[in-house]
Amino acid sequence: MRTSVAGKVLWITGASSGIGRAAAIEAARRGARVVLSGRRAEALDETAAACKAARGQAAAVLAFDLENPEARAEACEAAPSLLGPIDALVLNAGMTQRSTFMETSAEAFDRVMRLDFDAQVDLARRVLPGMVSRGSGCLVAVSSFVGLAGMPRRPAYSAAKHAIAGLFQNLRAELGGSGIRVVTVYPGYVRTAVAHNALDGSGRPTGKADPNIEGGVDPAVVGRDIVRAIEGGPAEVRSGFTLKLRFGLFLSRRLPRAWARMSARHEGL
């Protein structure tokens, strides 16, 4: 059953940039009220202005660092007081990496896992009870192509994105009949700052472009898919998958050694 996001409150993390920003603007264009999170308040203000310009709906900024457990707890307390109870939580904020498993320090590995998995679990755990008591809501996880098929030089990122996808399959089954929709979005390559923000083996941002990301789809494509999924589209969405990525996914399932060789040679596809 399709339900419009008009009048609904969406809390979107990672809304200061890329996919989260695009999803927020698309949701606002369709009449949703949006709570926008990330660390950079100024960039969130810009997204809020773009959301308000889209259809004049309310947009609130809730800046905090997802890596800080106390800040997460405070944000989850504060979020429903801004625009009302959260109808949909979009767990989009995240970071990737560009180093082999052997090159990656334990600290850098743990940092990616903490942000891309632990912090998402914590937010879901804190927001879900409100949805359950109201008998409605939608949880969205932004996983990745690498949450379906691992790739070289993304050891913790591949692990975290598989982990969140697995958790969401579990939740979808457990929450069947509760009125709560559980959606997983798997973007392919998307033209955002994600590669620049990727960590190297020592845990520092690489600050480097990645030709696959530069040649990826516009974040608006994924933003639209996220909002459509909240409105009742498929529970698992592969967004912006090129023919090459579809072929890669097929190979990874049917011929995993061939996929390993190909993804190692081309670093992706």
Ligand SMILES: NC(=O)c1ccc[n+]([C@@H]2O[C@H](COP(=O)([O-])OP(=O)(O)OC[C@H]3O[C@@H](n4cnc5c(N)ncnc54)[C@H](OP(=O)(O)O)[C@@H]3O)[C@@H](O)[C@H]2O)c1
């Ligand atoms: N781009 C792609 O090709 C691609 C492909 C598959 C999946 N994805 C996934 O899509 C999601 C969005 O990424 P993107 O491509 O839009 O990248 P992006 O432009 O780098 O955006 C990342 C967002 O996450 C937020 N964030 C990062 N660390 C945070 C922290 N510690 N606390 C709070 N917020 C934090 C950033 O906000 P601040 O900087 O303001 O903190 C920013 O808004 C990620 O989960 C990513 O893994 C991206």
